[in-house]
Amino acid sequence: MSVDMRTFLAHVELDGPVITAAGCAGTGRELAQFFDLHRLGALTTPSITMAPRAGRPTPRMAETPSGLLNAVGLQGPGIDSFLERELPWLAQRGIRTVVSIGGGTVNEYSALARRLADAPGVTAVEVNLACPNIEDRGRVFAREGAASAEVVGSVRSIMLGDVPVIAKLSPDVADIVAVATACADAGADALSMINNPLGMAIDTATLRPALAAGTGGLSGPAILPLAVRCVWQVHAALPRVPIIGMGGVLTGSDALQLILAGACAVGVGTALFHDPYACLRIERELADLLQARGFQRLADAVGVAHRPPGSPARHLHEESSL
Amino acid sequence: MSVDMRTFLAHVELDGPVITAAGCAGTGRELAQFFDLHRLGALTTPSITMAPRAGRPTPRMAETPSGLLNAVGLQGPGIDSFLERELPWLAQRGIRTVVSIGGGTVNEYSALARRLADAPGVTAVEVNLACPNIEDRGRVFAREGAASAEVVGSVRSIMLGDVPVIAKLSPDVADIVAVATACADAGADALSMINNPLGMAIDTATLRPALAAGTGGLSGPAILPLAVRCVWQVHAALPRVPIIGMGGVLTGSDALQLILAGACAVGVGTALFHDPYACLRIERELADLLQARGFQRLADAVGVAHRPPGSPARHLHEESSL
Amino acid sequence: MLTTRRVDAYHALTVVAPGIAERFRPGHFVSVAVGGSRSSMLTRRSFSVHDVRSDYGGTVELVFTVRGPGTEWLAERRARDTLDLVGPLGRPFPVPRDPVSVVLVGFEYGSAVLFPLADTLLARSCRVDFVLGGGSADRVFGAMRARRIAETTTLSTRDGSLGLRGEVTDVLASVITDTRADVVYACGPMEVMRAVTSVAIKFDIPVQVVAEEAMACGIGICMTCVLPVIGDDGVTRMVRACVDGPVFRGERVRFEDVGTIPFDAQGAPGGGARHVS
Amino acid sequence: MLTTRRVDAYHALTVVAPGIAERFRPGHFVSVAVGGSRSSMLTRRSFSVHDVRSDYGGTVELVFTVRGPGTEWLAERRARDTLDLVGPLGRPFPVPRDPVSVVLVGFEYGSAVLFPLADTLLARSCRVDFVLGGGSADRVFGAMRARRIAETTTLSTRDGSLGLRGEVTDVLASVITDTRADVVYACGPMEVMRAVTSVAIKFDIPVQVVAEEAMACGIGICMTCVLPVIGDDGVTRMVRACVDGPVFRGERVRFEDVGTIPFDAQGAPGGGARHVS
């Protein structure tokens, strides 16, 4: 019998747990040339901003060991164009869509939420907190619980109740649990982690930073252990808050690590650059691994690594069907 | 003409910039079977604690993509045995030795400093701040500027003036510059970065954490971009404070990235597990790369990536010999 | 993978890839996974398709130079190893319907992509003339084949070891004049594309150039490969070389601003958009 | 690397490594870099040396089973590929000076390391008897060679497909009795080593076991490979399998406490040391 792969993002049910990570799946049109987007648990948009943004100069990427540095700078058409051209394309096709938003002030996030509040086709809103707060000397919101909570609270108060608000956290903090708790307390229905830790590479030929922007976000398998740790810590502290785990997932086994650590859905980003079919492959591999371990439902595997060593995994579905 | 590879750790001159990272070179005896330890810039000891420590249960290691997770738990014989057996062995041979110390309270660090203050053969003391503060609910010292400063200040006040005190920082903070500044202000003569970010792996066969300790420190090439970024940020803010750059250095080119970002010495840890001769190879590769780029002295390359794109690297030695 | 051979300074790989061969049009590129499974190299490497044949169900040939670890690994492949390819990618060359006169300008391995284009043009009874160049003689690619198929082939090298000493653009103007060219196609490094474009602009003839930007995905989803290009509406946008190109009309590419965000580009900082990240 | 072959369920690799061959003594292991350059696999894999020959200046042979990606990669190597080896590593078997009677117990690939030991023992006129086992017939390594060189060879498999059905320890007691063994050497998984040790203790004869712990360095500098072993002074310490072993006196290894820090181990938490990290 095949494994029941359905999962819940707060109260929204997804057919499968594997979703694209923000900023890694284009507008949807590009991947649609490779496969039917309905086969995704959901598609997450790039972080949408109020105004159009040209982003950062090139070079915007540098390869690092098992990783990728990027400094795209949220290039995008702005919310108007997004609502006019991108979202309807997805909505008409009935593709589950998580809309990521990014801003430089709490007001900008609120304004984005207001524009999304009555837009059709928004499965959930993901609040990208890894943006510099221009009202606080460019300190990234995600680095402070209070700043994060303020953004999340404002977005939550504006969005309709049936659209989950997801707070997306960064690992560059001393205490991820504190930020996660602040966001949950402010009304986040789910948490998404991890965004890219800040990294850098120097081009040893030019003797200058490899990225035009200097620093950039690190993604790819290199950061998987950081993602697993963040998911583990937050799930331990907040076992009832749904977590979208992401960061370096390349295989079903990587996804399973995040699920066992406490994620109920898994985001795939950089892997898509290598393999446009990565999400489908990872979901298939994940299902096979779950089945081989005796799980009948994905939901039964969530957070299992937290249980004491004794508890037999093979019988978990019996426990949870009580 | 060969490149002048000498460097200064504060006022202490080292013959070369490549040193072993704390906890990655054993007592010295093990590597001495492979090569003459005098060829190292310096050897850093594992972090020494007051009492003997058995460390963590096994499994203590797990491989991750381009990385290694470890949870050794500072296994070691304690300061008495160290002063009796390990340090004299190094001192008698005249091997440059950075003694790393770790403690659970400010008092424990102070006590260690007192024991080291009159010990012969201590080239420098490195304060490993990645230890849980048992007086503050196990919060790691390195995660807070104030706690770090307190430890560094106490050690600095106890050690003799001619022994540099190096503060070793962790990347798991929202603002590495703030912690670095606090340590420098508290009297740190140099900074060492980065210690292992906290990571985790789940064994998908046992459905349990791969390490007995649950979480562990991530090392190896995966973290090089984090190390380069930390060195870059701190050197930009504190250009006069010497930095030992480390984290994922496997090749001379990796070392050069850290030097161009602002490090004046480079620590090598995990690479030693793969190649006992790694330090010598890396130093040779580094010298070749410097020479190929027209540097006559290593010192002239420190921080060069911070200069505006225009400044011609090839003439840097002329500038600095003025 | 079928065969691997050296061609002067270059490596040529022939890969059995029926799906790619079938959909191929001149100007397409493919992306290749490097390093094998469990490699620390994450991003695919992009290569123009040099040749497509129908044997073995369909093969494609790539020509490349060793630049870094990825191409080094590729150069070590042997016959019968397998390769992981995605393609065909990118927008191919637009081909004129009429039998016009065309100059193809290639610099080093950039020449490779021009040969399938030449075949298509010749099939449409175009006049084809080649201008090929490189740093040195062994880095000029395809001179023999060009001589065989084209009306004329003019060679140049920077060190003078083959043909005229200098840049391909030093000879381009006279070739355009001599051949009464209607259109120019060019592939090579950005500065060469820029120079070729200014020559074409002087003659007021269209020029199609291939832009080579560092690409993390090759399929339009990562936004790392952008360059400033002027749209039909006169607005400069940061467009993706991988899916909006790699072939662009030369006059539309703001070569002097590559590697920057021109102040008047759509969404440029200060141009009304705030600086978010 | 010289040759590669399959031996039942195992892969055998012969590598030209004069430096290792020269210094080799039975019980030594080597560590192998896997995945090639730019691999994402950082740690070397450890393998006991199965055989050493003097041809080609000195070769060593390893026998291994595919467990994960590292051994998978190794299994794909072909003749004439190069391998990166460090060794010989570890403390070899202590060998008795007198011509005593010795039982060698091997489980699955663990048997491999016992053959060079057997040769040394036979050269010292010891009586050598083998007890070899495994999960199934194809996983019992070296039965033929054992039969050729040893006085007796007793086989057992868990599924009964070769020899007696059961564990190597089910037959060990009678072999010890029959051969009047003076000492036992054993290599295999921890639980087998534990069982072999208790049999030897019952007979009050010394037993040397090979401990297989996950190793990050193999040369004593990383402290990841520790297990609780009782020292000459009666104190339990967490000692390194790679340099303090892998060969240990079985009675000294606290098998039931492997994977823990026994409360009475030197430096154990609560044993006076504070819990620092």
Ligand SMILES: Cc1cc2nc3c(=O)[nH]c(=O)nc-3n(C[C@H](O)[C@H](O)[C@H](O)COP(=O)(O)OP(=O)(O)OC[C@H]3O[C@@H](n4cnc5c(N)ncnc54)[C@H](O)[C@@H]3O)c2cc1C
């Ligand atoms: C559309 C297109 C077509 C190309 N066609 C060819 C061809 O036919 N023959 C050929 O020899 N080369 C071609 N290139 C360049 C080729 O992609 C690079 O030489 C190659 O990626 C370098 O990889 P590396 O690992 O050897 O070097 P590294 O410099 O170590 O590569 C590191 C990273 O930078 C990227 N990168 C580096 N240089 C380039 C570059 N010039 N363009 C794109 N990405 C780069 C790599 O993909 C990789 O992600 C083409 C590039 C593009 C974009």
Ligand SMILES: Cc1cc2nc3c(=O)[nH]c(=O)nc-3n(C[C@H](O)[C@H](O)[C@H](O)COP(=O)(O)OP(=O)(O)OC[C@H]3O[C@@H](n4cnc5c(N)ncnc54)[C@H](O)[C@@H]3O)c2cc1C
């Ligand atoms: C002293 C010694 C001698 C050994 N001799 C042999 C031999 O002769 N033949 C043989 O088939 N195997 C032997 N092993 C076990 C062999 O080292 C592992 O099977 C191998 O490392 C697994 O690597 P992998 O990538 O396939 O598996 P993975 O499980 O993916 O390996 C991941 C990591 O764990 C480590 N690891 C996993 N299992 C073990 C293990 N059992 N022991 C040590 N490290 C492990 C690996 O080195 C690697 O760092 C020996 C181990 C030791 C310590």
Ligand SMILES: Cc1cc2nc3c(=O)[nH]c(=O)nc-3n(C[C@H](O)[C@H](O)[C@H](O)COP(=O)(O)O)c2cc1C
């Ligand atoms: C090129 C690129 C662009 C990204 N853009 C965004 C973005 O717009 N918003 C966001 O929240 N995260 C963004 N991310 C972060 C990813 O969504 C994801 O959190 C991170 O890359 C870790 O996952 P991965 O290792 O699977 O890529 C981006 C990542 C990359 C590599």
Ligand SMILES: Cc1cc2nc3c(=O)[nH]c(=O)nc-3n(C[C@H](O)[C@H](O)[C@H](O)COP(=O)(O)O)c2cc1C
């Ligand atoms: C097995 C192991 C043990 C370590 N022990 C210590 C230690 O005792 N004290 C310390 O300050 N850092 C310790 N570190 C951290 C290293 O010194 C170094 O900062 C880190 O590993 C990054 O460098 P690398 O990637 O070159 O290993 C240890 C690292 C490893 C892998």
Ligand code: FES
């Ligand atoms: S390479 Fe990813 S968008 Fe062009």
Ligand code: FES
């Ligand atoms: S494997 Fe590193 S100390 Fe034993």
